Ligand SMILES: Nc1nc2c(ncn2[C@@H]2O[C@H](COP(=O)(O)OP(=O)(O)OP(=O)(O)O)[C@@H](O)[C@H]2O)c(=O)[nH]1
């Protein structure tokens with residue numbers, strides 16, 4: 001008699017605060033990847049059947065976080081993954097990597113988070129890790145207009161290595177705690193406009209206070225998961241699935257005019 005132990009069964013259970021049962025909402029309606037209140041019905045049904053059925057497939061999405069040096073990419077990931085914040089700047093050299101496990105609609109799902117270097121001299125190493133990303137997060141500092149201005153360049157670099165039509169894009173303003181409401185409102189106008197142009201979902205966060213950090217990653221995990229399951233359903237034969245996850249029309253998002 002043989003005993004089969006799957007990779008899943010040897011992993012500890014998913015943390016209780018990583019369980020997603022409902023679709024987390026967008027941050028700003030004007031710049032959301034979609035504005036539906038709930039997960040796609042086909043996705044919900046598929047997950048339900050999987051739970052009661054025999055196989056639960058382990059799913060994983062690669063996420064890259066890019067953006068100017070010192071905008072707070074590492075702090076954002078550390079706040080979410082370790083609930084820690086370091087006020088001292090330590091540049092990322094090349095890349096760092098974190099794996100974060102979730103359970104979405106009862107199905108195990110992981111984000112492979114690649115924290116890349118913003119410093120010019122490390123960019124070359126970092127960019128070799130861009131390939132195969134399903135999600136691209138471009139971070140800018142809401143207190144630094146120049147970092148917002150560099151977003152298109154980061155996007156272009158990230159999309160060089162990936163299929164522009166397949167990537168889910170997020171634009172994240174960091175260090176919200178450092179800006180006054182008036183200053184913030186001003187830069188948000190520009191950020192929303194840019195997000196719409198590049199078809200990104202916009203968020204603003206603070207890794208110092210933790211504001212919106214968990215909400216943001218839950219949203220990323222949920223939309224990546226939803227897209228994956230839909231793609232899988234489509235592949236497995238139900239060709240009728242016409243529900244496109246993104247409400248933005250499907251066309252390449254590279255080569256936009258500035
Ligand atoms: N007040 C405040 N400071 C922050 C926040 N996030 C990051 N910082 C600070 O900004 C500096 C840079 O943060 P990092 O996360 O290391 O920046 P990075 O984008 O990873 O930088 P590179 O790795 O060089 O690309 C550090 O001194 C952080 O403490 C925030 O939300 N609020």
Ligand SMILES: [Mg+2]
Pocket residue numbers: 073074075090091092115116117118
């Ligand atoms: Mg870093």
